[in-house]
Amino acid sequence: MTKVKVGLRPIVSKLNLPTVLKTAILPGDSKETLFIATQVGEIFLIRDSVIRTFLDIRPRIVKLGASRGGYDERGLLGLAFHPEFYFNGLFYLHYSLAGTQGPGAPPDSFSPNPCDPRTLNLRWINRETQFDHIDTIEEWILPSNGQPQKRRTLLNVKRPFSNHNGVNSLNFSPETGKLVLTTGDGGSGYDPFNLSQNVMEFAGKIIEIDVDKDTFIQDPPIVTRFNELPLPIQETLTVIAKGVRNIPGISFQRVYNQYIKYIGNVGEDLVESIFSFGQYKPIPVTHLVQAFLMKSEADQEGLINFGWRAWEGIFPTPIVRSCSANQTLDEKTIAYYDEAIESSVRRLQPVTSYFHKDSRPDQFGGTALTGVQAYMGDKIPVLTGSVVFTDLARKEETHSPARGVLAYSSIRTDCKLNDYRVIQTDYNFGSQSAYFVSLGTNLDQTTLYLGVYGSMKVTDFNQGTVFEIVP
Numbered sequence: 001m002t003k004v005k006v007g008l009r010p011i012v013s014k015l016n017l018p019t020v021l022k023t024a025i026l027p028g029d030s031k032e033t034l035f036i037a038t039q040v041g042e043i044f045l046i047r048d049s050v051i052r053t054f055l056d057i058r059p060r061i062v063k064l065g066a067s068r069g070g071y072d073e074r075g076l077l078g079l080a081f082h083p084e085f086y087f088n089g090l091f092y093l094h095y096s097l098a099g100t101q102g103p104g105a106p107p108d109s110f111s112p113n114p115c116d117p118r119t120l121n122l123r124w125i126n127r128e129t130q131f132d133h134i135d136t137i138e139e140w141i142l143p144s145n146g147q148p149q150k151r152r153t154l155l156n157v158k159r160p161f162s163n164h165n166g167v168n169s170l171n172f173s174p175e176t177g178k179l180v181l182t183t184g185d186g187g188s189g190y191d192p193f194n195l196s197q198n199v200m201e202f203a204g205k206i207i208e209i210d211v212d213k214d215t216f217i218q219d220p221p222i223v224t225r226f227n228e229l230p231l232p233i234q235e236t237l238t239v240i241a242k243g244v245r246n247i248p249g250i251s252f253q254r255v256y257n258q259y260i261k262y263i264g265n266v267g268e269d270l271v272e273s274i275f276s277f278g279q280y281k282p283i284p285v286t287h288l289v290q291a292f293l294m295k296s297e298a299d300q301e302g303l304i305n306f307g308w309r310a311w312e313g314i315f316p317t318p319i320v321r322s323c324s325a326n327q328t329l330d331e332k333t334i335a336y337y338d339e340a341i342e343s344s345v346r347r348l349q350p351v352t353s354y355f356h357k358d359s360r361p362d363q364f365g366g367t368a369l370t371g372v373q374a375y376m377g378d379k380i381p382v383l384t385g386s387v388v389f390t391d392l393a394r395k396e397e398t399h400s401p402a403r404g405v406l407a408y409s410s411i412r413t414d415c416k417l418n419d420y421r422v423i424q425t426d427y428n429f430g431s432q433s434a435y436f437v438s439l440g441t442n443l444d445q446t447t448l449y450l451g452v453y454g455s456m457k458v459t460d461f462n463q464g465t466v467f468e469i470v471p
Contacts, residue, residue, distance in 0.1 A: 001421040002382045004408065008427035008450065008467040012051050015464035016040045017075075018451035020168050021440025024081040027089050027144060032442055034449065036466055039075035039458055040064060041095065055140075055148045062096040062133050070457030073163040073187075074133060078170030082211070083177055089142035090151075092179055092211070094169045097156075100134035105160035110192040111319060112335045120336065124160055124186075124193040127224055131158045134222055135165060137181060139211060154209060155233070156222040157202050160195075161187025168249030168371070168438065175252070175259050178208040178238075182263075184246040190268060190317070190335060191309035196243050197343070199288050199298060200225045204308065206241040206250065206263070208282055227289045234289060238282035241304035243311075243347065248438075251387070253374035253445070260411070262351075262387050264372040265306050265313065269320040270332075270357075272369040273306075273313030273350040274389060276411055280304050307347035310339035314353050314417065351387070352409035352418045356395060364405055364422060365395030371439025375408075377446030379471050386410045388423070388448060390436040401429070404436025404452065406469070427467070437464075 017039035023032040026045075034046045041058035044051050057076065064072045078094030085091060105124055113119045124130070137155040142148050159165060164184030171180045185196040186203035196204025202224060215232040223229055226237070246266040253260045263275045281302020291298035310317055317340070318332040334340065354366050371390040375383045386408045393402040409420040429452075438451035447468060454463030 001408070001410070001419070003421065003424070004380065004382050005424040005426065006380060006406070007470040008425050009470045011449070011466045011468055012036070012044070012046060013465040014462040015044070015466065016042065016461055017453050017458055018438055018464045018466050019075070019077060020079045021438055021449040021451055021466060022079060022081065023442040024091075025086050025443075027086055027142065029086075034466075035079065035081075036451075037076050037079040038464070039072075039077075041076045043076075043079060057093070057095065060095065060098050062098050062101055065457060065459035067162075070459035072458045073165055073167075075458065077135075077165055077167050078137075078181070080170035080172055080179060083172055083174075089144070090211075091140050091142065091148075092154075092170050093138045093140060094166075094181070095136060096159075096165065097134045097136045102129065102131040102133065104132045104162070105130040105193075107192065108161065108188060110188045110190060112190050112192075114319075114333065114335060114337065122192045124195070124224070127158065131160055131224075132162045132187070134158050137170070137209070152218050153220055154211070154236075155181075156220055157183070158222055158224045159186060159203075160193070163187040164246040166247055168440075169247070171250050171252075173208065173252065174254070176208060177212075179211050180240070180250055181207045181209060182247040182250055183207065183244065185244060185308065191245065194309055194339075196245065196308050197305075197310075197339075199239065199242060199283075199300065199303075200227060200292050202226065204242060204244040205239055206244065206247070206304070208238045208240060210236045226285045227292055229285070231286070234285045237285040239285060239288065239303065240280055240282050241306060243306035243308045243343075245306075245308040245312075248370050248372060251372055251374045251441075253376065253385075253387075260374070262372050262374055263306070264369040264389060265308065266369050267312050267356070268317065269312070270315055270318060271313040271353050271355050272366050272391065273353045274369070274372055274387060274409065275306060275348050276351045276387070277304055277348060305343065305347045307343055310336045310343050311347055313350050316340040350417060351411055352420050354391070354407070354420055362422060364391075366391040366405065367395060368392045370404075370437055373439050373441045373448060374445055375441070375448060376444065377448075379446070380469075383408055383423075388439065389420075390439045390450065392435050392437065393433075401431055402433040402435055403429070404434055406436065406450070
């Protein structure tokens, strides 16, 4: 792969955490408008270099940053525009609902112990009271010459912990026309309840929602499993994939008459992974529930499995401990050996991976994958047809300000694991930290947008900038 250097052109600054960057054509308009959703609940639009508020749902968002020193993974996490938005004005939101804060599901801090089977077989019990918050998926409408209004709630999902809720979690599939919801594994660490592999759980899945089916249920029940849903809602849902830890969105790339789907799965301790798949066989939730009620195994042929919690990308999931005799070395123990064997053949292999420690020249030690986008433009020819991704911050030995990373890779013709290249940027962030928190694109994937924040705390306001990535 070729070395690439790009520019970063600031579009807007002094934003709160910019979590979702997308474009859409407003009803009655003729060109695309950039929309920026922030984690705290604001959605802005930019037209002709002028920024204005499109929607502010901050009062609807759970109180953020009250614990963990201001760090938080809840908030406004997903924004998607209906394929017919220009005509029907419909768009969709995913956010953590105000007034739903619970005590969390024990254990909040978890590490599996292969010598103690009890730690490998934990169950999420007392779900009525032991949870952190509720995530809601809603349909909104932009009336002609009016303000956005909520139309209905599609789903209310209870989450056991505060983290791993997904981000850029709503996207419409150009293949099926359905809304795609990506959910994290429920949080904590190491997926203590193994929710991601259980096909009856909402957590750790990629789910398609047929929003064109009117369920006539305005206030769906609050659930954690598919079998707790009323039948009309079950009939709108299909499951594409399981084994998700945490996903920063899904990107669709058209190649001739089919679409390649790109997914990034955030790692635990060692590795960040990007996957791709073309063909898949979604499973109707009604089939999963029917098999569950009959106490039989649902046919999962064609269901994509990213392997978590048994696999962290290309590795069997390890527990990492520091070596007391040598601080530069780590001890790595397989956390879920039996699970890794069971899923070794069925899981999908990554397209590319990058590591939290990497001493190779021109590579970097990553922290967390924050964006994955296919690029089909010709302004940066080297990147055309590639998948571009962002990492939150490069791991540095020095105490210099944090710097995010932009990189790219592609699918090999032999389908084997490919390496990646760091994309050099020419922007001078000065002494300010620069965490790369989101990556977005326009409708035809010819322009890339980068969201940067100056802090890891959601409570540090007005430190965000959105850039256009330029040659």
